[in-house]
Amino acid sequence: MQALNLYNTLTRKKEEFKAINSPYVGMYVCGPTVYSDVHLGNCRTFISFDLIYRYLTHIGYKVRYVRNITDAGHLEGDGDVGEDKISKKAKLQQLEPMEIVQTYTVDFREVMRLFNTLSPSIEPTATGHIIEQQEIAEVIIKKGYAYEVNGTVYFDVEKFAKEYNYTALTGRKLEELLENTRDLDGQGEKKGRLDFALWIKAKPEHLMQWRSAWGNGFPGWHIECSAMSTKYLGEHFDIHGGGMDLAPTHHTNEIAQNVAYCGKQPANYWMHTNMLTVNGQKMSKSLGNSFLPHELFNGSHPLLTKGYNPMVVKFFMLQTHYRSTLDFSNDALNAAEKGFMRIAEAYKTLKNLKTSATSSENITAIETACYEAMNDDFNTSVLIAHLFDVVRIINSTNDGKATLTQKDIDLLQKIYSSFVFDVCGLKFEEESSEAKNTLGKVVEVVLAMRVKAKEEKNFQLSDEIRNKLTDAGIKIKDSKEGSNWSL
Numbered sequence: 001m002q003a004l005n006l007y008n009t010l011t012r013k014k015e016e017f018k019a020i021n022s023p024y025v026g027m028y029v030c031g032p033t034v035y036s037d038v039h040l041g042n043c044r045t046f047i048s049f050d051l052i053y054r055y056l057t058h059i060g061y062k063v064r065y066v067r068n069i070t071d072a073g074h075l076e077g078d079g080d081v082g083e084d085k086i087s088k089k090a091k092l093q094q095l096e097p098m099e100i101v102q103t104y105t106v107d108f109r110e111v112m113r114l115f116n117t118l119s120p121s122i123e124p125t126a127t128g129h130i131i132e133q134q135e136i137a138e139v140i141i142k143k144g145y146a147y148e149v150n151g152t153v154y155f156d157v158e159k160f161a162k163e164y165n166y167t168a169l170t171g172r173k174l175e176e177l178l179e180n181t182r183d184l185d186g187q188g189e190k191k192g193r194l195d196f197a198l199w200i201k202a203k204p205e206h207l208m209q210w211r212s213a214w215g216n217g218f219p220g221w222h223i224e225c226s227a228m229s230t231k232y233l234g235e236h237f238d239i240h241g242g243g244m245d246l247a248p249t250h251h252t253n254e255i256a257q258n259v260a261y262c263g264k265q266p267a268n269y270w271m272h273t274n275m276l277t278v279n280g281q282k283m284s285k286s287l288g289n290s291f292l293p294h295e296l297f298n299g300s301h302p303l304l305t306k307g308y309n310p311m312v313v314k315f316f317m318l319q320t321h322y323r324s325t326l327d328f329s330n331d332a333l334n335a336a337e338k339g340f341m342r343i344a345e346a347y348k349t350l351k352n353l354k355t356s357a358t359s360s361e362n363i364t365a366i367e368t369a370c371y372e373a374m375n376d377d378f379n380t381s382v383l384i385a386h387l388f389d390v391v392r393i394i395n396s397t398n399d400g401k402a403t404l405t406q407k408d409i410d411l412l413q414k415i416y417s418s419f420v421f422d423v424c425g426l427k428f429e430e431e432s433s434e435a436k437n438t439l440g441k442v443v444e445v446v447l448a449m450r451v452k453a454k455e456e457k458n459f460q461l462s463d464e465i466r467n468k469l470t471d472a473g474i475k476i477k478d479s480k481e482g483s484n485w486s487l
Contacts, residue, residue: 004059004375007323009247009270010169014377019238020268025056025063026237028229028267030246031123033070034104035085037292038111040328041283045243045273047314047425048322048378050117052241052271055374055423066232067120071101072127072208073200073219078249080152080197080220087207097207101125111293114310116425124228126219130210132227133219136261137198145260149189151201151215155256157194164259166194169252169270196253198223222253229266230258240267247272277327278303305330308337311426315340318380318424339388344428346391347416349398356403361393363404363411370419383419390415443474443485450483 004017019025029049032042046067053065076082090097112119126133137153140146146155160166161174178193197220202209209216229237235258242251251270258266275282278289291301299307308316316336320326366389373382390412396402404412420426446465453461466476469485476485 002372002375005377006269006271007377008268009272010265012171015269017269019061020236023061025061025239026233027053027056027063027065027239027241028225028233028237029065029067029120029240030225030242030250031068031070032104032108033074033085034101034108035074035089036104037294038104038108039290040293040296041243041245041276043111043115043293044276044317044322044326045241046112046117047115047317048273049241049271050115050425051318051322051380051423052239052378053118053120054425055378058418058423064122064233065118065120066122066124066229068225068228069101069105069123069125070221070224071105071125072097073224074221078221080200084206084208084218090207114293114297115314116311116427118425122232124232126224126228127208129224129227129231130219132231133223134199134212136223136227136230136257138213140198140257140260143260146198147191148214151217152189152197153199153214154190154195155198155253155260156191157196157256158192160256160260164256166256167252168265169255170248172248196220196222198257222250223257225250226254226257226261226266229254230262235262235266236264237267239269239271241271242273244272244274273322274325277325279329280327283328303330304333308333309340309429311428312337312340314424315343315384315426318426319384321377321379321381323377324381339384340426342391343387343420343426346394347420347428350394350409350412350416353394353397353404353409355406355409357405358403359405359408360402361397361404361408363393363408363415366390366393367411367415367418370415374419374423380424383424387415387419443469447476447483447485 005014006017007013008015027049029046031046032038049065049067053063056063072084072086074085076085076088084097086097086100089100093100137146140155141148141153144156145160146153148154157166158174167174167177174194199212199214199217199219201215202217206218209218229240240251240254247270255265258264277283278291281287281289283290289303291303293310293313295301296304296313297307297310299305312333313336316333317326319336319339366386369386370383373379373386376382393402393404394412397404446469450462450465453459453465469476474485476483
């Protein structure tokens, strides 16, 4: 089997994956800030890294997957000024900040459960690691890459950039960043315009604050991830991931902090998921085209014509490579729903296929192609194309146009088990026998009405009944013996 290759944002090219201490792999992914419902962009990121986690485990690695919960320190605008997102929500709703944290952490985990993602190995919180963050800031000050002004500790970007490549992750020029940096409140305290806060002095009214050597305050957003990744994965680990929007600032500053703290680039491979669009436009609240997972599931958003099963949404996401833009539209979701149902129906058919002494298909080649797709930077779009080849073979065999041996059928079962269930984390709904019996009785009654309509030569009604059943996902097959139906 070919080696696993992945795209490294740090080097801007695909590289062969080599674990630092194989078979062990350390992977850190920036988790949600729990002040509101998790948005679809976050969901795509976490579904993508769940897939990566699953595949690494599938091919034999022992993965420690750390995904944090940001429950303090993330200010509006993602910078060093403005109000804490969680504190602001708490004030608006007249609740304790930790009530907000609890509510949206539970909501986030429920959405992830509906998407059938695995829980990370460790899910640390920022507020649970205040001491570690303070200790890192103290070391960076001692090494001369940070300074304290009026109770706030800033990272000295320009001093760091004289010795290290501050923009290694993005490849941007420092001069351009300096030119594009806006003047902000508190800018006068900083030595340089790009300097960012490791620790922020808290105003008396700030709801979330802790004691420190510099006075009461709270951590900067960037240092939280440096502290948690270092504590649970060490100073140097394998993979660091997140959405591409985090690369220019959050991840760039994480790298700077870690290098200043211990002299090491934190991760060998930096991986980023791409953005979402809706009908070709960037998804955003200001454009009114941003919808939440539950709106997608129940179809309550005005841009949607219906709701979609979480597994259909997940399948839709996986049809596009994680580094490509993912465009939502009703047509695309409907097509994904049909594709997902084809794969699900073929799996039911697979269980009842008749075997032959000879085979007309090369199933081993398809299994190899599935692994090749995943080993090429986790290319799920190509993987799913191969899964549709599996569907074609199953249906052709069922129709008598192809033949399979028992060994072939066992291998097809293995492909479903390995790639549909294990790697992609998809699952098919199993109807209870009671529900099936009830549905069967209802469909038989409707079919009897259709037969009566035909006898009365009311062909318009007969066709309408057939079309309505088809729209509901029930297939009707007419023959001389009568009509049969299937889902």
